[in-house]
Structure formats: C-alpha cells, structure tokens
Amino acid sequence: MKKNLPTFYKFLFCLLFILAAEFYLVREFACPTTPETPKETQQGSTERPKGIMILIEYTDMVGLSNFVNEMYKRDITGVFFTGPDFVEEHCEEVKKLLEYDNIEIMGAYVKDPLWDMSYEDQYNALKDTKERIEACTGEPVRILSSKYQASDENTAKVADALGVPYIVARGTTETEAFVYQPEEYNVKILSVSNIPSIRFKYGSLCDYSYWVRGGSPEDMMVELSAAANNKKITLLSHTKIGGIKERWLNMWTNYWDTYDIDWVGLDEIMTTDMTLPYWQIPQNHNNPYTPSTMQPDFELSEEVNVNNPCAVDDLPFLNSTDDNKESTDTSTNSEDKDIVMFSNGTGPMCIEAEEYFDNNNIDYTLYLITDEEYNTKVAEYKAKFETSEGVSSAYGYFPLIFTSQKAYSGFNEEIGEEILSFTEK
Numbered sequence: 001m002k003k004n005l006p007t008f009y010k011f012l013f014c015l016l017f018i019l020a021a022e023f024y025l026v027r028e029f030a031c032p033t034t035p036e037t038p039k040e041t042q043q044g045s046t047e048r049p050k051g052i053m054i055l056i057e058y059t060d061m062v063g064l065s066n067f068v069n070e071m072y073k074r075d076i077t078g079v080f081f082t083g084p085d086f087v088e089e090h091c092e093e094v095k096k097l098l099e100y101d102n103i104e105i106m107g108a109y110v111k112d113p114l115w116d117m118s119y120e121d122q123y124n125a126l127k128d129t130k131e132r133i134e135a136c137t138g139e140p141v142r143i144l145s146s147k148y149q150a151s152d153e154n155t156a157k158v159a160d161a162l163g164v165p166y167i168v169a170r171g172t173t174e175t176e177a178f179v180y181q182p183e184e185y186n187v188k189i190l191s192v193s194n195i196p197s198i199r200f201k202y203g204s205l206c207d208y209s210y211w212v213r214g215g216s217p218e219d220m221m222v223e224l225s226a227a228a229n230n231k232k233i234t235l236l237s238h239t240k241i242g243g244i245k246e247r248w249l250n251m252w253t254n255y256w257d258t259y260d261i262d263w264v265g266l267d268e269i270m271t272t273d274m275t276l277p278y279w280q281i282p283q284n285h286n287n288p289y290t291p292s293t294m295q296p297d298f299e300l301s302e303e304v305n306v307n308n309p310c311a312v313d314d315l316p317f318l319n320s321t322d323d324n325k326e327s328t329d330t331s332t333n334s335e336d337k338d339i340v341m342f343s344n345g346t347g348p349m350c351i352e353a354e355e356y357f358d359n360n361n362i363d364y365t366l367y368l369i370t371d372e373e374y375n376t377k378v379a380e381y382k383a384k385f386e387t388s389e390g391v392s393s394a395y396g397y398f399p400l401i402f403t404s405q406k407a408y409s410g411f412n413e414e415i416g417e418e419i420l421s422f423t424e425k
Contacts, residue, residue: 049229057238082108122154178191179270213295221254245300341365342378343369389406
C-alpha cells in the first residue's frame with residue numbers, strides 16, 4: 001500500500017492540474033464575458049452621443065408647437081412623425097413649423113403597422129403618404145415609417161422604389177439607436193432607441209410608452225440618463241404628452257439642459273453602423289399595446305397642463321430677424337470678461353452659480369442658450385479645453401464656466417470658491 005502512495009499522489013496532482021486548466025480554458029475561450037456597461041450618467045463619458053428627437057403627433061398642434069419652441073431655444077434637432085391626413089388638415093401651420101431648419105417630416109402610414117402587408121399594399125400606402133405630404137410642404141419626404149415604427153423587407157423594397165433613402169424599425173439594440181444598411185437595397189434602416197427595463201420593455205424610449213404603462217417622468221429619466229452613454233440615441237415624444245403636460249415637459253427640458261448631447265440632423269444620425277443581407281438584420285415585431293398593459297396612473301385629462309403654451313404663430317423662428325430671441329445685456333458685450341458662463345437660465349446649478357457670482361461681486365459674461373451667439377461662443381471656449389472640471393469632465397452639466405486657466409461643468413460651493421480665488425489673484 002505504501003509503495004503505491006507516490007503513484008496515487010502523482011495521479012491526484014495530475015487530475016487537479018487538468019481540472020484547473022480545463023476550468024481556465026472554458027472560462028477564457030468557450031464562455032468569454034463582457035462587462036456590463038454601468039447605467040450611470042454622462043459624467044464620466046468623454047464622447048458626446050449623437051442624438052435626434054422624434055416627435056409624434058396626429059391630433060392637434062398645441063403640444064407640438066410648444067415642444068418645438070423648447071427645442072428651438074436649445075438648437076435641438078428632430079423629425080416629425082405624422083400622416084398625410086394631419087398634414088393636410090394643418091397644412092399652413094405645418095409649413096410654418098418646418099421653417100425651423102432643424103425639423104423635417106417623417107412620413108408615416110398611421111392606420112396600421114406595415115408588418116406582413118404585401119408589397120403592393122405597402123407601395124400604395126407609402127406612395128400616397130409621401131405624395132400628399134409633399135404636396136402641402138413642397139419638401140421631399142426622406143424617411144418613412146408606420147404605426148409602432150413597424151417595417152419589414154417589403155418596406156425597404158418600397159422605399160428603394162420610391163427613392164426614399166431612410167426607413168424606421170422598432171429598436172433592436174435597447175437604448176442605443178442603430179442604423180442597418182441592407183445589402184440588397186439602397187435604403188438605410190433606423191432601429192430606434194428602446195426601453196430595456198422589464199416593467200416597460202419593448203416600448204420605444206418615448207414618454208407615451210412610460211405614461212401608458214403607469215410610469216412617471218422619474219422612471220423615464222433613469223433610462224434617458226443611461227442612454228446618454230450611447231453613441232447614438234433617438235428619443236421619442238408624443239407631443240400631446242411631452243409638449244403640453246407639465247411634469248413631462250419639465251422632464252424633457254431638464255434632460256436637454258443637463259446632458260451634453262450632440263444634436264445632429266437626419267443624415268448624420270443615419271450613418272451606417274452595420275451592413276448585412278436583409279435576412280440577417282435583427283427584427284423586433286413586439287407590439288406591447290394591449291388592454292392589460294395600457295394602464296396609466298393618470299388619464300391625460302387629469303395631467304396638469306403647462307401655462308400659456310406657445311402657439312404656432314408665436315414661434316420665434318418665424319421672425320427672420322430673430323428679434324424675438326431672448327438676450328441679456330451681458331451677452332452683447334463685444335469683449336468677454338475674464339470669466340464666462342454658459343447657462344440655460346433655469347437649472348438649479350445655473351441659478352445657484354448666478355446667485356453665487358452676484359453675492360460675491362464676481363464680474364462675468366453670461367451667455368444663455370437662447371442667445372444668438374451661444375453656439376459659436378460655446379464652441380470657441382470648449383476648443384480651448386479638451387475636458388472640463390467640476391461635476392463633469394465631459395461638459396455634461398450646465399452651467400459651463402470658463403476662466404483663462406480652467407473649464408468647469410456644473411456648479412457647487414467648491415467650484416465657486418476656486419473661481420472666487422481666481423478673481424482675487
């Protein structure tokens with residue numbers, strides 16, 4: 001027995017070595033793991049996501065006009081999802097809306113989703129949609145969609161035949177917007193941002209998707225914040241909610257004023273992310289709008305409306321001289337002070353910063369996002385500093401404050417003391 005012990009230990013050692021090696025190889029090669037992207041805010045991000053708004057409306061112009069007014073104040077881009085009946089009914093108002101160069105129409109067949117409709121039926125429906133909208137606006141329809149953002153291969157064939165370069169599909173990459181180029185067609189497919197949260201899953205990243213399932217603006221803000229870490233995002237609003245219901249509009253304006261999104265036009269958001277044969281392009285035909293899932297906490301009639309929503313004729317961009325845009329005395333100076341602040345004028349950190357500067361007699365130049373020079377000036381100052389300090393290293397929060405030595409994003413007492421120290425040198 002004792003003579004066999006060395007052999008036994010050798011065997012045991014070899015067995016343990018083989019098991020350990022097998023475990024390592026399986027873990028490293030057979031089942032590679034990818035760390036889950038943390039759902040954090042944009043604070044640590046170094047690359048601005050490209051974004052575009054999708055506005056959905058086919059009832060009236062009130063919420064739509066008010067929503068576009070808020071977008072205009074912030075130079076935010078968007079496409080307007082609607083059908084030909086609505087455009088014809090509100091033709092003159094829609095044409096005025098399109099004077100905002102950052103908006104164009106997404107022609108939509110709103111009666112039914114296009115899934116599984118024949119090529120002939122889709123061709124007739126989308127051709128009618130395109131021609132009737134263009135007859136009113138005088139501008140080409142460059143992107144097509146349908147109810148629930150539904151499309152299939154026939155939709156791609158039809159768009160190609162009609163010379164329309166883009167179509168829309170329900171999301172396939174959670175909150176990340178993604179653009180597929182099918183090899184067979186001269187058309188690109190926009191897979192819109194979707195909600196990954198189980199409670200609201202399969203809805204687009206849209207205020208209606210949350211409202212109708214009993215969600216709140218706070219619920220939506222969680223996913224909006226996480227989406228600010230993506231490369232591309234498409235954020236949707238039914239403007240009868242987002243444009244007129246106070247708590248939902250406040251959510252949108254807070255988001256726009258907090259996160260530094262690169263709002264781009266349709267062509268830039270539609271740059272190809274992946275080219276595949278159509279049969280390999282992921283499909284999402286989920287349509288989670290049934291009586292069992294449509295249970296809002298409040299009916300729309302119970303939601304509080306905003307006061308004095310902006311009517312179409314009051315939209316400031318209709319005045320070609322831009323006289324209606326807000327400006328401040330501090331932003332008309334030909335030369336900037338040693339400290340320059342870029343502010344939305346409404347966020348809590350912006351208000352705190354302005355009060356701190358005033359209380360400590362800090363002399364500064366202020367640019368509001370509504371000022372005509374805002375975009376040019378903020379780009380000029382950002383070019384001097386690759387990253388910001390303070391609350392965000394990626395210019396993720398207002399206000400943006402610049403001295404000759406540093407750039408700050410966001411505001412708190414520590415930032416205030418640093419800037420005060422700078423002025424006392």
